[in-house]
Amino acid sequence: MARRAEEAGWKLADHPRLGKGKVVGVVVLDGWGEAPPDPFNCIHVADTPTLDALKKGSPERWRLIKAHGTAVGLPTDDDMGNSEVGHNALGAGQIYAQGAKLVDMALASGKIYEGEGFKYIQKSFETGTLHLIGLLSDGGVHSRIDQLQLLLKGASEHGAKRIRVHILTDGRDVLDGSSVTFLETLENDLAKLQEMGVDARIASGGGRMYVTMDRYENDWQVVKRGWDAQVLGEAPHKFQNALEAVKKLREGPKANDQYLPPFVIVDESGKPVGPILDGDAVVTFNFRADRMVMLAKALECENFDKFDRVRFPKIRYAGMLQYDGELKLPSHYLVAPPEIERTSGEYLANNGIHTYACSETVKFGHVTFFWNGNRSGYFNPNLEKYEEIPSDTGIPFNIQPKMKAREVAEKARDAILSNKFDQVRVNIANGDMVGHTGDLEATIIGCKAADEAVKIILDAVEQVGGIFVVTADHGNAEDMVKRDKSGKPIRDRNGNVQPLTSHTLNPVPIAIGGPGLASGARFREDLQDAGLANVAATVMNLHGFEAPNHYEPTLIEVSAAPYLKS
Ligand SMILES: O=C(O)[C@@H](CO)OP(=O)(O)O
Ligand SMILES: [Mn+2]
Ligand SMILES: [Mn+2]
Numbered sequence: 001m002a003r004r005a006e007e008a009g010w011k012l013a014d015h016p017r018l019g020k021g022k023v024v025g026v027v028v029l030d031g032w033g034e035a036p037p038d039p040f041n042c043i044h045v046a047d048t049p050t051l052d053a054l055k056k057g058s059p060e061r062w063r064l065i066k067a068h069g070t071a072v073g074l075p076t077d078d079d080m081g082n083s084e085v086g087h088n089a090l091g092a093g094q095i096y097a098q099g100a101k102l103v104d105m106a107l108a109s110g111k112i113y114e115g116e117g118f119k120y121i122q123k124s125f126e127t128g129t130l131h132l133i134g135l136l137s138d139g140g141v142h143s144r145i146d147q148l149q150l151l152l153k154g155a156s157e158h159g160a161k162r163i164r165v166h167i168l169t170d171g172r173d174v175l176d177g178s179s180v181t182f183l184e185t186l187e188n189d190l191a192k193l194q195e196m197g198v199d200a201r202i203a204s205g206g207g208r209m210y211v212t213m214d215r216y217e218n219d220w221q222v223v224k225r226g227w228d229a230q231v232l233g234e235a236p237h238k239f240q241n242a243l244e245a246v247k248k249l250r251e252g253p254k255a256n257d258q259y260l261p262p263f264v265i266v267d268e269s270g271k272p273v274g275p276i277l278d279g280d281a282v283v284t285f286n287f288r289a290d291r292m293v294m295l296a297k298a299l300e301c302e303n304f305d306k307f308d309r310v311r312f313p314k315i316r317y318a319g320m321l322q323y324d325g326e327l328k329l330p331s332h333y334l335v336a337p338p339e340i341e342r343t344s345g346e347y348l349a350n351n352g353i354h355t356y357a358c359s360e361t362v363k364f365g366h367v368t369f370f371w372n373g374n375r376s377g378y379f380n381p382n383l384e385k386y387e388e389i390p391s392d393t394g395i396p397f398n399i400q401p402k403m404k405a406r407e408v409a410e411k412a413r414d415a416i417l418s419n420k421f422d423q424v425r426v427n428i429a430n431g432d433m434v435g436h437t438g439d440l441e442a443t444i445i446g447c448k449a450a451d452e453a454v455k456i457i458l459d460a461v462e463q464v465g466g467i468f469v470v471t472a473d474h475g476n477a478e479d480m481v482k483r484d485k486s487g488k489p490i491r492d493r494n495g496n497v498q499p500l501t502s503h504t505l506n507p508v509p510i511a512i513g514g515p516g517l518a519s520g521a522r523f524r525e526d527l528q529d530a531g532l533a534n535v536a537a538t539v540m541n542l543h544g545f546e547a548p549n550h551y552e553p554t555l556i557e558v559s560a561a562p563y564l565k566s
Helices: 002-007 049-057 083-092 099-109 116-122 145-157 179-195 220-232 242-250 293-300 344-350 366-370 405-417 430-435 440-463 532-542
Strands: 024-029 062-065 130-136 162-169 199-207 237-239 263-265 281-284 316-321 333-335 355-360 384-389 423-428 467-472 508-513 521-523 556-558
Touching: 024 405, 024 440, 024 532, 049 062, 049 440, 049 508, 062 532, 083 344, 083 366, 083 532, 099 145, 099 316, 099 333, 116 281, 116 316, 116 333, 130 145, 130 179, 130 220, 145 162, 145 179, 162 179, 162 220, 179 199, 179 242, 199 220, 199 242, 220 293, 237 242, 242 263, 281 293, 293 316, 344 355, 344 532, 355 366, 355 405, 366 423, 384 405, 405 423, 405 440, 423 440, 430 440, 440 467, 467 532, 508 532, 532 556
Parallel strands: 024 423, 024 467, 130 162, 130 281, 162 199, 237 263, 281 316, 316 333, 355 384, 355 423
Antiparallel strands: 062 508, 199 263, 467 508, 521 556
């Protein structure tokens, strides 16, 4: 193993001052940013003694790092962070131009229409329909409506004569209710295409969390609901107009953009206007992977047993990107994904580090798949163990805001105490998943549960003389209200505020410590602009290795003299 590592350039140099053999507990708090104290800062309001102690206890071992925008490879600094780019950066130690940006560039240059993926689907344009399925939003987390608009125009200029759009409404990365405006924009564009002789229409729809966009195989019924509407043209709700559909369905009890029921658009005779048929082309236009992989499997896999597809049309299918680099799924795609290579997980596996990673289902791929550069599976099954705690299904997370935080922490504790692993890595989901519901009270409970989970892990680290790194992937729970430009919550005539369900632009904390951390180790002061991508080198150091030269620099320095708490 050592020789092989050396030959392929995988061998990491020893750190001059930090030794090996200490277990390193890496905790990623999902959706846990830093913001000023405020009644809408649920992390501030919640009882979080463990995280408070890390912040107050050691100024040289607690700091903030960037988790949004260009620091994580997004197009601009107006782009909020998200789990995919966040965990990619944390695990890869390098900043890659991410899907959002790569698609922007391919559309701007027109290269998207010259690639293999587009040429492949184009073969269906003469006799078949082009179907576009994806999230209708300008959130920039999974997709962007301006990219859809360009693709619609470009596809019709390149020969698509019949286009059907299958929309998923958002309300998670953008304000609830904004689906109506996005839909108006889309209908306007489709009308222009119709004037130019293209038969372009919306064919079906539904809310992202209830229709299609499940992830990590949490609930295949979500994908089935989408399949029935998009492919079979069947749904409990039928309308002749999508705008009317969304407005009407939003009136239902507890209905919102995220959870809108599935609908199909039908003609005057009640016939669906755009089921997916043999000979058609399909593009899933989300660039982000996790919530498209399940649909990609259903559209592409010959052998499929997750639900009864009833009909498996012979189509030409391409993803906006290839969503899984290991499974090569889908096999055709319009834009090549970022080549996230030489991740810290692969380096550490090649240097003999035993790793345990755990999360509950809704975040499982975050600390495995995303962490490893959008690759599923192990680098070395003899050295790694990934464990998933099943998430609650069928209920929104504000009903069970504690989620599986304690269960995940107890698994991590056991892994740390087992002495079998050098790195124990978890994602604690509450700040994010409950934050997305916009329910403040539940989010406060969720944040407390996350803090308690961190305590369980830190206690175990303490017991074995190990080291901990506690950080987060992006903000969410620390700001839960829509604000005006000056930062004041916007209130309507009745004094009500609008909950902010999305992520934020805030930085996230990182804390290091534990009895195994060398007494002279502290955060450097020369990296004020550091971000998530600086964490991988830091973690490698804590395992006793120097990071590779092409990694973003480590956050820590180790002085010969012991670092003293001030
Ligand atoms: O739920 C998701 O898909 C996104 C928000 O769209 O959140 P995260 O990036 O935290 O996974
Ligand atoms: Mn996240
Ligand atoms: Mn989120």
